[in-house]
Amino acid sequence: MPRLDQSNDMQNFNAGRGGFAFTGARFDKLGSTDYTLVTIAVDETGSTLGFERELAKMLRTAVDACRKNPRSDNILLRVIYFSSKYKDGVSEIHGFKPLADIDTSAYPVPSPGGLTPLCDATYSSLHATNVYGQQLADQDFGVNAIFFIITDGAENDSTATMQMVKTEQERARTSEQLESLISILVGINAKPCQAALDQFKDEAGITHYRDAGDATPRNLAKLAAFVSASVSSQSQALGTGGPSQNIAAVI
């Protein structure tokens, strides 16, 4: 899948085990004092066949809704699709970039196929957030982060190990460069594997699990609203020293 970030405003970051590269806006293009790093990881495995267009629509709606946030200028958003058909299980649609620079109409409709590399998606989200967040903090920017892993299945084929995920979680907690980090595992059409997802959430140190229900247009619209509201809450919490408190318990 082609990356959408080919401009000079983006920078490549190749650090990390397993070749989990990512991109982010160049620091000299960032003028604010603080940023919330947002990652949305969307399942593109074979089991999403049949509601892939709705998933793409949900993603576009969520990102477009984030633009209405009063702190939209302080959000850098990254989107990845994950499936075992990609090297390292992840395809970056675009790296951390200002909302104003994102063209959601260019988001490709997922092309379902492959198995579920949940560890890869989580590791990529965590690792990129840690690396980019650290570098932002080194440049005096205040940083917090939130990421969403939206999946309909349990882990079954990753390059990254659970230990790698745990190490990144530990790094996020101990480095103190991120003011706070919220991670949300969202199950969609995931009733049959909810127990496995719950276990994955606990083992990977993900802070929340949310069941979005069946993949109906109504539920996906609610999921888009949940994502944008959570991003808004976390962004408004930046500078307070803690995470946002008002993330809805139910989608």
Next chain:
Amino acid sequence: MKLFTDDHFLIGAMHLTSGKPCQDYAISGSFGGIAYAIVSDGCSSAGLTDMGARLITHSAARAICGHWSVSGDIVSASAPQEIEIDQEIVLGGIRQTLGLLPQDMLATCAYACVGAEGGFVHVRGDGVVAFVEKDGGLMLLRYDWANNTPFYPAYLAENLLPTFISAHGGDPDAPALTETVWTKDASGKSSETSRRYSLKAGIAGAMLPISRERLEKLSFVAIFSDGVTQVENIDWRDAAVQLLSFKSVGGLFAKRRMIRFVQTSHASGKGPIDDIAYAVIRIAPDGKQKGEDSGC
């Protein structure tokens, strides 16, 4: 050359705990090819000097831009005096319109303005001026008044000068203002000198011309309020150096630096005891002037 500006101010621990407002203020901007950086520090024991500090900085900006519009000159010796007169006219009108009292206007006014041909710094009151050179050299000039009784431009504008002179002993020729100059060259070697200004000279203010040749060697000109000299357990030189150690220079570069500085300063103490403010002009090599004027 390109000129970029930024500024920030924060309340100090003393005012925070005593429920007083931040009485420091800073603004900066660019206008028609020049850039300015202005800082004001209101007198804690006077009236609504948080308002005074704000009005003084904005009136100074207005006067600088107005003067530049009319004369196209910020390098001649008469420029500071002409700007001062413009500012007094603007300020007097605003004060009376808002129904503020003369003691509400007791605040310092220190500013820098530079353009392609050079510029100057004018310190009316106290504070610290910094010149950062492209080769890594640094010059800090600190201004302190005797008995911690600084001159405020409102003393002149509001006919309060006799009271101020009496507070300093009544002799206009007696030393009242100390200028401490600390320099560090590119190799890291530092030196410090100081000299005294008479009360009369202090009232006129410290004038620091910046020639075009000097400007070409500079990367930053910064104006600090005296809050930079009162950060708990941090020497004023170190505090200034840290506040000038910009990690990135895009957008709100001074604001980011001050926020981080204050955060880290709490590791060694209470941070800034007094309110703290600074305004910075960044001088970058060739190119266009900052995209938008700031609306003077």
